[in-house]
Amino acid sequence: MWDTIFPYLLSGVSVGGQYALIAIGYTMVYGILRLINFAHGDVFMVAGIIMVYLAASGLPLWLCIPLVLLATVLVGFTIERVAYKPLRNAPRMSVMISAIGVSYTLQNLVLYITGGLNKQYPTIPWISDTIAIGAAKTKVVTVVTPFLVILLVVALVLLINKTKIGMAMRAVSKDFETSRLMGIKINQVISCTFIIGSFLAGVGSILFFTNYPTVIQTSGAMPGLKAFVAAVFGGIGSIPGAVIGAFIIGIMENIIKGLDVILFKLGIISAPMGLATFSDAFTFALLIIILIVKPTGLFGEKVTDKV
Amino acid sequence: MSEAVKNQQVLKLENITMQFGGVVAINNLSLEVNQGEIVALIGPNGAGKTTAFNCITGVYEPTNGIVYFHGEPIAVNHPQGKMVKQYGGINGDLYKDRKPVVHTPDKITQMGIARTFQNIRLFKSQTVFDNVLIGTHLRRTSNVLTATFRLNAKEEKANREKTAKLLEIVGLADVAGELATSLPYGKQRRLEIARALATDPTLLLLDEPAAGMNPQETDELGEFIVSIKNQFDLTVFMIEHHMNLVMEISDRIYVLDFGKQIAEGTPEEIQKNPVVIAAYLGVDEE
Amino acid sequence: MNQKKSKKPMIITFALVAAIYIAVFIAEQTMPATSMLFTVLKKGAVYALVAVSMNLLNGFTGIFSLGQAGFMLVGAYAYGIFTIPVAQRASVYQYFDGGAVQFTVPIVVAMILAGLAAAFFAFLIGLPVLRLKSDYLAIATLGFAEIIRAIFQWNGLGPITNGSNMLRAFPNFNDFNITDASGNVTVYLSTLIPFIMAGVCIALIVLLINSSYGRAFKAIRDDEVAAEAMGINLAHHKRLAFCISSFFAGVGGAMLAMYQTTVQAKSFTSAMTYEILLIVVIGGIGSVTGSVFSSFLFVACSEWWLRFLDEKQIIGDFEVPLLRTGFRMVVFSVIIMIVVLFFRRGIMGDKELPDLLSRREKKRRGALK
Numbered sequence: 001m002w003d004t005i006f007p008y009l010l011s012g013v014s015v016g017g018q019y020a021l022i023a024i025g026y027t028m029v030y031g032i033l034r035l036i037n038f039a040h041g042d043v044f045m046v047a048g049i050i051m052v053y054l055a056a057s058g059l060p061l062w063l064c065i066p067l068v069l070l071a072t073v074l075v076g077f078t079i080e081r082v083a084y085k086p087l088r089n090a091p092r093m094s095v096m097i098s099a100i101g102v103s104y105t106l107q108n109l110v111l112y113i114t115g116g117l118n119k120q121y122p123t124i125p126w127i128s129d130t131i132a133i134g135a136a137k138t139k140v141v142t143v144v145t146p147f148l149v150i151l152l153v154v155a156l157v158l159l160i161n162k163t164k165i166g167m168a169m170r171a172v173s174k175d176f177e178t179s180r181l182m183g184i185k186i187n188q189v190i191s192c193t194f195i196i197g198s199f200l201a202g203v204g205s206i207l208f209f210t211n212y213p214t215v216i217q218t219s220g221a222m223p224g225l226k227a228f229v230a231a232v233f234g235g236i237g238s239i240p241g242a243v244i245g246a247f248i249i250g251i252m253e254n255i256i257k258g259l260d261v262i263l264f265k266l267g268i269i270s271a272p273m274g275l276a277t278f279s280d281a282f283t284f285a286l287l288i289i290i291l292i293v294k295p296t297g298l299f300g301e302k303v304t305d306k307v
Numbered sequence: 308m309s310e311a312v313k314n315q316q317v318l319k320l321e322n323i324t325m326q327f328g329g330v331v332a333i334n335n336l337s338l339e340v341n342q343g344e345i346v347a348l349i350g351p352n353g354a355g356k357t358t359a360f361n362c363i364t365g366v367y368e369p370t371n372g373i374v375y376f377h378g379e380p381i382a383v384n385h386p387q388g389k390m391v392k393q394y395g396g397i398n399g400d401l402y403k404d405r406k407p408v409v410h411t412p413d414k415i416t417q418m419g420i421a422r423t424f425q426n427i428r429l430f431k432s433q434t435v436f437d438n439v440l441i442g443t444h445l446r447r448t449s450n451v452l453t454a455t456f457r458l459n460a461k462e463e464k465a466n467r468e469k470t471a472k473l474l475e476i477v478g479l480a481d482v483a484g485e486l487a488t489s490l491p492y493g494k495q496r497r498l499e500i501a502r503a504l505a506t507d508p509t510l511l512l513l514d515e516p517a518a519g520m521n522p523q524e525t526d527e528l529g530e531f532i533v534s535i536k537n538q539f540d541l542t543v544f545m546i547e548h549h550m551n552l553v554m555e556i557s558d559r560i561y562v563l564d565f566g567k568q569i570a571e572g573t574p575e576e577i578q579k580n581p582v583v584i585a586a587y588l589g590v591d592e593e
Numbered sequence: 594m595n596q597k598k599s600k601k602p603m604i605i606t607f608a609l610v611a612a613i614y615i616a617v618f619i620a621e622q623t624m625p626a627t628s629m630l631f632t633v634l635k636k637g638a639v640y641a642l643v644a645v646s647m648n649l650l651n652g653f654t655g656i657f658s659l660g661q662a663g664f665m666l667v668g669a670y671a672y673g674i675f676t677i678p679v680a681q682r683a684s685v686y687q688y689f690d691g692g693a694v695q696f697t698v699p700i701v702v703a704m705i706l707a708g709l710a711a712a713f714f715a716f717l718i719g720l721p722v723l724r725l726k727s728d729y730l731a732i733a734t735l736g737f738a739e740i741i742r743a744i745f746q747w748n749g750l751g752p753i754t755n756g757s758n759m760l761r762a763f764p765n766f767n768d769f770n771i772t773d774a775s776g777n778v779t780v781y782l783s784t785l786i787p788f789i790m791a792g793v794c795i796a797l798i799v800l801l802i803n804s805s806y807g808r809a810f811k812a813i814r815d816d817e818v819a820a821e822a823m824g825i826n827l828a829h830h831k832r833l834a835f836c837i838s839s840f841f842a843g844v845g846g847a848m849l850a851m852y853q854t855t856v857q858a859k860s861f862t863s864a865m866t867y868e869i870l871l872i873v874v875i876g877g878i879g880s881v882t883g884s885v886f887s888s889f890l891f892v893a894c895s896e897w898w899l900r901f902l903d904e905k906q907i908i909g910d911f912e913v914p915l916l917r918t919g920f921r922m923v924v925f926s927v928i929i930m931i932v933v934l935f936f937r938r939g940i941m942g943d944k945e946l947p948d949l950l951s952r953r954e955k956k957r958r959g960a961l962k
Contacts, residue, residue: 036728086934092727093657094937097874100867101933105926107864112919221863225739228732273749277757281743284736291733292721364822416824428819430812432879432943441812444805445824451833454804455797463805506824 004265007136008258009251014138014211016250017145021204022227023234023242024156025076025197031173031237032193033088035095039079039102041224043198047072047205048121048215049110055122064122069202076198077191085187110217118216121209128210141210146247148207152200153243160239165192173237222280226253229287235300245298249286253279315341316378317510317542318363318420323372324396325358325566331395332358334566335372340510345536345543347553349577350563351586356546357425359563360512364422365412371399376418376510383408417445421508423499425515425546429487435498436483440470442505470505476538477501477531493524497531504539511536513545517552525549529556554578562586602950609946610792617788621781629897631784635766636896637889638787639848644872644884645795646841651870652878652943653802654834655814657731659866660718661842663738666861667714668707668843669850670745673760674753675703681762686755693752700764704790704847711843712836714741719835723828735863745858759857766851787848794841799881801837810834875932876939883941895925 022044029037050071054064083102087095127141160166168189171179180186208223209215230249234241255262256279263269290297318340325333333355340346348356361367362382363374370390374382385402386394410418421442430438443466449459457463474480477497482490487498496516503511516532517525529552536543547553553560554574562570562577564586570577577583617634624630643665650656675698677685686692698706722733748756766787771780801807809830812820821827850856868891876887902921932939941949 030728034728036732083930083934087937090937093651093878094933096657096728096731097870098930098933100870101926101930104864104867104871105923105930108919108922108926112917112923115918225735225863229736232729232732277743277747281740284739287736288721288733291725291729295725295729366818411826411828412821413824413826416822422822424819424822428816428822430815430819432815433808433811437808440805441808441820441825442823444809447805449805451801451804451806451837454806455801457800457804459805466805502823 001266003135004262005255005258006134007138008254008262010133010136010138010142011211012251012254013247014142014145014250015208015254016247017149018204018208018211019223019227019230019250020149020243020246021152021200021207022223023230023246024153024239025194025201026228027231027234027236027239027242028169028193028197030231032169032176032190033084033095034092035084035099036228037197038096038099038224039083039106040197040201041220041222041227042103042106043072043076043079043220044201044205044208044224045215045217045220046075046106046110047202048209048219049114049119051206051209052119052121052215061122061124065124065206068206069199072202072205073195073198076194076201080191080194085190107217107221114217116217118214121213121215123213124206124210127207139211141207145207148203149243152203153239156196156200156239165189169193226280226283229283232287233290233297235297238297238299241297241299249283252286253283256282317342317344317376318544319375320359320363321373321375322398322401323359323362323369323374324394324398325355325362325367326370326390326393326395329393329395332566333362333369333563334396335398336563336566336568338561338568338571340542340544342542343536343540344558345532345545345556347557347560348544348546348563349548349550349553349560350569354563355566356563357514358566360422360514360546363415363512364420365410365415368407368409370394371396371402373402373405376415376420380408381410381415381418413445416506416508419507419509420512421503421506421510422512423496423503423514423516425518427492427495427499429495429499429502431486431488433487434483435479435485435487435490436470436474438487438498439473439502439505440466442502443469445506473501473504476535477504492519493528496520496528500531500535504535508541510542510544513543513547515546515548517547517549520549522551525552526555528552532556602947605950606946614785614788614792618785621784626778626781626783633889633893633897634784635787635852637892638784638791639845639852640869640872640892641885641888642791642794642848643842643845643869644876644888645798645881646838646845647869648873648876648878648881648884649798649802649810649841650834650838652873652880652884653807653814654810654831655727655817656723656831656834657727658734658835658838659731659863659870660715660734660738660839661869662861662863662865663734663741664711664715664839664842665846665849665865666738666741666745666858667711668846669856669861670754670760670846670858671707671710671843672703672847672850673763673856675706676700676763677760678762685760685762686752688748688758689751689755692755704844707847708840708843711846712840715836715839716832719832723831723835735866738861738863738866742858742861754858757857757859759855760850761855763850765854787852790844790848794844795881795885798837798841802881806830806833871929871933874937874939875929877941877943878939879943880939880941880945882944882946883939886940894928895921899925 022040025040026037029035047068051064051068054067055061079102083098084095087098127139127144129140130137131140133143160169168184169192171184172186172189226249227246230245231242233249234243234245257276259275260273316339320336320338323333323336324331336359348359350356358367362369365382369382369384371385373380383402383405384407385405386399430441447462449462453459474483477500479494479498479501487495490498500516517528520528532543533556535541557574559573560577561568562583569586570580570583572580621631643661647661650658674694678697679695682695683691718737722730725733744750745754746757750756766783769782769786770778771782773779809820809825812823812825813827813830817827872887872891873884875891876883899921902916902924903918904916
């Protein structure tokens with residue numbers, strides 16, 4: 001039975017880690033701006049597309065990777081400056097609508113550039129190589145992802161807890177107005193948040209598309225949504241929460257994908273029931289359950305409103 | 308409770324304690340308001356006055372104690388769950404065996420308690436007329452279908468006439484078609500009171516109705532409150548900081564400090580009460 | 594005090610609307626049936642209804658829900674399931690032995706069922722979701738829409754929904770054309786009918802908005818705490834707004850099915866909801882007139898007027914750069930971003946057509962400046 005489940009567990013951990021890198025961006029932005037950055041998933045997708053075109057232009061991969069990360073950071077930074085900063089004093093709904101507008105724009109832009117054709121992600125040496133773990137065959141990236149994620153998260157937590165900019169970020173997410181009055185350079189803090197989030201999304205895209213090498217303008221929608229669910233599940237504003245949430249979602253999603261096979265091999269069902277279609281729906285069911293039972297998420301804090 | 312008392316007593320708070328997490332905002336508050344009275348609740352800022360209002364109107368569920376309205380308990384609670392250990396007030400065991408009673412604020416308003424707010428909460432996108440008209444919605448007999456198909460024409464007409472009359476009484480008839488937020492501050496406060504009156508209350512809770520008004524406006528407000536109390540046969544319970552207004556129109560006054568009642572009496576009694584003076588002015592450090 | 598509003602703006606509005614209906618009818622008899630105009634009018638009418646239903650919820654009651662596509666899906670499928678002619682079921686439901694439903698109901702009945710089905714789903718979903726804060730409510734409704742999509746695509750329910758296959762062969766707008774004995778069309782009604790359907794529904798929504806309940810919805814949007822203090826039960830009214838909005842989204846879904854002539858669950862994505870939301874924002878949150886204008890504008894631009902941007906243009910020997918398939922949507926997206934950033938109140942803000950026509954309104958606006 002372990003042999004049956006293990007491959008799904010493995011891919012679950014891998015995709016979970018990739019979701020985690022995206023989820024961190026969501027949770028950080030929400031923590032500071034109370035904004036659900038609907039466009040974040042599309043930034044992830046844009047990172048993938050940029051890699052495709054850079055690689056196709058003949059540049060060596062060791063140059064492409066840092067360029068992609070730089071470009072992704074630029075995209076994230078620009079989006080914040082152009083579409084969110086002007087609306088900082090507007091009602092919350094306006095900024096969310098702007099985020100939806102950015103998402104729509106990015107998808108249409110990529111659709112235009114690619115002509116709607118599926119693009120193949122370049123094969124990055126070493127992480128695309130197949131290795132065997134136990135009885136399962138998988139790519140090296142599957143194994144590398146969780147370790148890389150943990151490394152990056154530790155670095156991020158250190159940054160947030162031990163540096164001045166990190167302290168500023170914590171202050172702003174606790175109390176935006178007071179932080180501003182205390183002289184914290186809000187624009188810097190916000191830009192920093194978007195830069196970090198976009199950087200991590202860029203890293204995540206390299207790992208993700210090495211695993212699932214087809215890139216198309218809608219590639220960011222589902223991972224983005226799931227990463228957001230992970231952030232809410234873990235407690236919006238909590239980085240460790242987002243990471244744990246992402247791994248849980250990644251694992252559960254893959255187990256459900258394989259549920260037909262697993263149950264069949266275990267003799268519980270006699271024929272496949274097509275349960276894989278529910279793997280996405282499961283993530284949303286999880287979201288709804290957590291919103292009802294504990295809306296602040298696993299590690300979130302309660303906030304009371306004054307009347 | 309005897310019939311005679313039931314008819315006379317409109318509002319009664321019995322051992323009300325309100326605790327948020329570890330902070331005790333109101334500590335064992337008991338008070339009564341009787342039919343036809345104007346009773347004031349005063350005290351330094353942060354004493355817990357608006358919290359008391361919120362406990363009465365159902366915005367908060369009191370941690371302990373009972374709120375009676377016309378003799379009926381409209382809010383009953385005792386420390387439960389985590390609060391049992393955290394409870395920082397007294398009399399926590401008094402109501403242990405009573406079943407908790409809680410109502411949403413709209414239900415409390417339906418029972419006949421209407422309120423205004425410390426920071427004016429008018430319906431920003433709507434006209435003066437519509438703001439008051441909305442106050443009549445809760446007494447409707449129509450449902451969404453009959454209302455949509457205009458089968459409730461008679462009720463709608465009656466509500467509109469009632470609204471027009473209320474606006475005349477408060478002196479806002481000439482601005483009925485204006486956006487509520489375009490009115491000057493003093494008129495907005497009167498509009499909020501008109502809106503509360505549209506709900507047909509028997510008890511009116513006013514939260515700092517004179518806030519931001521100059522002495523002349525405050526005087527006019529005082530006369531206004533007395534006149535609507537008589538006209539609509541109301542009982543008034545108000546929070547106020549303008550001492551002139553309080554002393555002028557109140558029948559009785561309760562004084563709150565740090566969530567506890569420190570004094571009760573007529574305006575004359577309160578004015579001379581040393582505990583009240585100390586709370587407001589502080590004690591000389593000599 | 595002059596409470597009486599002049600009736601003139603209302604009369605002019607009615608006259609305008611009547612004139613538009615007559616113009617549509619005449620146009621259909623006189624212009625070639627394949628003209629892009631009719632595509633825009635039909636699709637515009639469908640989107641107008643859905644946009645107004647979304648505005649009822651998001652704009653008038655202040656409930657930021659992103660579940661529209663899910664309710665449209667329920668309505669579209671309910672309509673299709675109940676109107677596919679029995680004779681065609683075997684071929685449509687070819688993988689599911691002809692399907693479980695073997696009867697049909699009249700079109701109008703099916704449309705009402707579509708609305709009721711969507712409203713029912715809304716009722717169930719609303720129970721947990723309406724208590725949530727605005728951002729979370731948005732994501733929860735989005736999530737539910739995705740769950741509904743997964744359920745309708747599941748082959749396990751194939752005998753009813755046809756699983757991942759499309760529904761087709763149900764009555765569409767062209768079936769309303771009156772034909773003579775030899776099958777030629779004598780009276781074209783395929784554009785007027787959706788106009789009438791959408792018109793009736795939108796009229797009902799307008800009646801609701803101007804009723805006591807509509808005022809209660811707006812009160813909830815303006816200040817929930819004050820609304821509750823004035824005796825308005827929040828849970829009940831939010832549920833009402835949610836279910837009624839979804840009812841009309843369901844009817845809109847049925848109309849979409851009739852327009853597209855086929856429906857497939859997988860096309861009802863969150864992108865569809867986003868489009869409707871953008872239409873509502875451009876038209877003006879809280880303006881029915883705005884949503885209607887904006888829907889036709891949106892459809893006209895995306896389907897018709899900006900089409901030239903998708904074609905290669907050669908002037909003399911010079912090929913104009915950038916113009917190829919997909920450029921239209923890019924330009925469109927940028928225009929939307931400009932509206933969202935600089936014209937947040939949209940075309941109409943929260944005004945309706947009669948307001949624009951009313952002189953008193955103009956005077957008041959002048960006085961406020």
